[in-house]
Amino acid sequence: MLFQVEESEINFRLDKYLFYKLEELSFSRSFIQKLIKDKFVLVDKKEVKSNCKLKLGQKIEITIPEPEEVEILPENIPLDILYEDSDLLIVNKPKDMVVHPSPGHVTGTLVNAVMYHCKDSLSGINGEIRPGIVHRIDKDTTGSLIVCKNDETHTAIAEQIKVHSVKRIYRGIVSGHLREPEGRVEGDIGRHPADRKKMAVVPSGKNALTHYRVIREFPNASYMEFQLETGRTHQIRVHMASIGHPLMGDILYGNPKNPYHLQGQALHAMTIGFIHPRTGQYMEFSAPLPDYFEKLLVKLDRT
Numbered sequence: 470m471l472f473q474v475e476e477s478e479i480n481f482r483l484d485k486y487l488f489y490k491l492e493e494l495s496f497s498r499s500f501i502q503k504l505i506k507d508k509f510v511l512v513d514k515k516e517v518k519s520n521c522k523l524k525l526g527q528k529i530e531i532t533i534p535e536p537e538e539v540e541i542l543p544e545n546i547p548l549d550i551l552y553e554d555s556d557l558l559i560v561n562k563p564k565d566m567v568v569h570p571s572p573g574h575v576t577g578t579l580v581n582a583v584m585y586h587c588k589d590s591l592s593g594i595n596g597e598i599r600p601g602i603v604h605r606i607d608k609d610t611t612g613s614l615i616v617c618k619n620d621e622t623h624t625a626i627a628e629q630i631k632v633h634s635v636k637r638i639y640r641g642i643v644s645g646h647l648r649e650p651e652g653r654v655e656g657d658i659g660r661h662p663a664d665r666k667k668m669a670v671v672p673s674g675k676n677a678l679t680h681y682r683v684i685r686e687f688p689n690a691s692y693m694e695f696q697l698e699t700g701r702t703h704q705i706r707v708h709m710a711s712i713g714h715p716l717m718g719d720i721l722y723g724n725p726k727n728p729y730h731l732q733g734q735a736l737h738a739m740t741i742g743f744i745h746p747r748t749g750q751y752m753e754f755s756a757p758l759p760d761y762f763e764k765l766l767v768k769l770d771r772t
Contacts, residue, residue, distance in 0.1 A: 474527045483512065484519040487531065488665055498665075509534060541570055541598060543585035546577065551613065551754045555590075556622040556747050558583075561756040562614050564732060568605040570598050583616050591616070592623035603627050604700065609718075609733020612639070612756045613741040625746035630700065636742030639695040639705060640684075640758065642735040642765060643714040644723065646691055650683045654708040658701040667721060668703045670711045677701040679708045687769040690717060694739075706734055717765070729765060737762055 472490055474481075481489075487501045487510070502519045504510050511530045512521060523529075549561035560579070567574040570581070583591065583601050591601035601616040603626045617623035629635045659674030661667035668674075678698040685692040691714070695705050706722050709715055715723025718731030742753035 470531045470533070472529045472531075474523045474525055474529070476525060478523060479525050481523050482519065483510070483517060483521040483523060483529070485665065486523055487529070489660060491531075504531065504533075507534075541575070541580060541584065541600075543588075544576060544581035545585050546582035548582050548586055549756075550586075551756060552752075556618055556745070557626070558587075558616050558618070559741065559754045560614050560616060562606060562611060562738075564609055564611050564759065564761065567608050568614070569595075569602050579614070579616075587616075587618060590618045592618065592620045594620050594623045594627075604630055606738050607703070607706075607734070607736075610736045610738060611759045611762075612738025613754055614738070615741065615743070622746045626743060629743050633698055633700075634744070636740065636753065637697045637700070637738065638740040639697070640737045640739045640762070641693050641695060641705060641709070642717045642762075642769070643691050643693055643709050644717060645689065645714050646686055647681070647683055647693075647712075647714060652681055654679045654681065654712055656708060656711055658704060658707055668701070668707045670707060675699075675701055677704050677708065679705055688772050690769050692766060692769075705736060729768065731761070731765070735762060735765060 478486060484498055484502050484505060488498050491501065505517070505519045508516050509532045513527055549563070551559040551561055562568070562579060567578045568580070570578050580600060580602060587601065593600055595602050601618065603615055603617050603623050606612065606614060615626055617626060655678045656670035657672065657674035658668050658677040659671045661669040662671065676699060680696040680698065682694045683691050684694055697704060706716055706719055710722035716734040716736055717729060718727055719734035720727050737758055738756065740753060740755045742751060744750070745752050
């Protein structure tokens with residue numbers, strides 16, 4: 470792969486630049502730094518260090534080595550299954566569970582769990598590291614997730630997600646009170662220009678639309694329902710933060726002090742609805758609110 474430094478990229482650190490340029494490949498910053506250290510990255514045909522500051526017009530050549538085989542093993546991790554048939558299952562993902570393996574999370578993921586549960590019956594379209602996974606939710610977001618058992622089901626569900634026909638309703642608790650009890654937040658979402666760990670509403674982002682409804686107000690918070698029309702990374706978290714009402718517990722986009730000592734954002738993927746690929750029938754499933762969420766509602770009610 471070959472890139473050329475543009476005016477807007479002058480003075481970027483090399484590792485930060487490549488983290489941005491290769492984001493579709495989901496490489497970690499440490500992996501990119503290792504590529505540079507192992508001389509798989511050249512700037513104007515020369516070996517450089519990760520902290521090298523880039524100049525206009527420099528040419529950056531990257532060679533991606535053959536990946537080392539990583540064996541993803543089935544693990545006997547209990548699953549909260551809302552529905553299952555020969556084509557798919559709907560699981561209620563708990564908090565603090567990563568959906569698929571990644572650097573630093575090779576075990577204890579949803580994939581490890583469904584590999585044990587489904588044995589060899591999982592779709593393979595997303596590769597060996599993501600068998601059965603057609604969409605995902607954040608590590609600290611709980612709730613409904615579709616897992617596909619074969620490639621035909623995977624393709625059909627992926628197409629429904631692509632055309633935004635899958636019904637996805639979330640529940641969340643945000644800081645403060647909104648001006649209107651119902652509305653929409655529309656803003657293109659892309660990588661944050663200064664902090665690559667975050668997403669943001671930016672002109673260069675992809676179209677994103679979130680519908681919302683206030684269910685109940687507390688003195689300093691609002692219990693809300695969200696319906697996604699698109700499915701961008703961190704969409705609800707970014708949209709609510711962009712209008713001044715970040716999700717409670719979301720230290721990335723909201724209050725870093727986290728007054729209720731929550732483990733991540735108070736966000737739950739409650740309902741998912743779709744057309745079953747084999748039967749052609751519409752199906753809808755809802756995951757109950759997790760205990761931490763119910764307890765937070767009680768605490769807010771008492772404030």
